[in-house]
Amino acid sequence: MFSTHHALRRGALIGALAIGFLSPGLSQAAEVHHSGDVSYACGGVGEDNLKALQAMAPRFNLGFWMVEGPQGAYLANVPIQVKHEGKTVAAFTADGPLCYLKVPSGSYTIEGTHRQQKQSITVQTGNKNAYLRWTQ
Structure with a gap:
């Protein structure tokens, strides 16, 4: 009985570790x-990833989506520059369609590049639902 119980515990641990490795989006x-x-x-690629990211929203004071076309297809791997008063304060590649930022209060220009096309929006802190949109 001890060996069966021990084997079950070991199997459960291995299964939990495998889920962790196979579900990097979470x-x-x-x-x-x-x-x-x-x-x-x-982030936001996949339903679980999107829910986990949206649960973090209260920790941030600015948010934006990156979409393409009239249907608003989600984009990922978009180079982003965040500018405040003309100065770049952050630059990164967004690995999903939704980004949240915590920034000092003010107005920010979010600039993204997708398929060699630049788009930009200007947003105020407090806005967590802005859209950086590319046409096809």
Whole structure:
């Protein structure tokens, strides 16, 4: 009985570890990066990842989506520059369609490049639902 119980516990542990390794999106959503005074988290690829990232929203004061075309297809791997008063305060590649930022209060220009086309939006802190949109 001891060996059966021990084997079951070992199997459960191995299964839990495998799920962790096979589901990197779940852990990636919680990863917060820093660039100067800016903290940011991007993701949202897959339903679980999106839910985990959206649960983090209260920790941030600015958010934006990256979409393409009239249907608003989600984009990922978009190089982003965050500018405040003309100065770049953060630069990163967004690994999903939704990014949240924690920045000092003010107005920011978010600039992204997709298929060699630059788009930009200007947003105020407090806005967590802005859209950086490319046409096809």
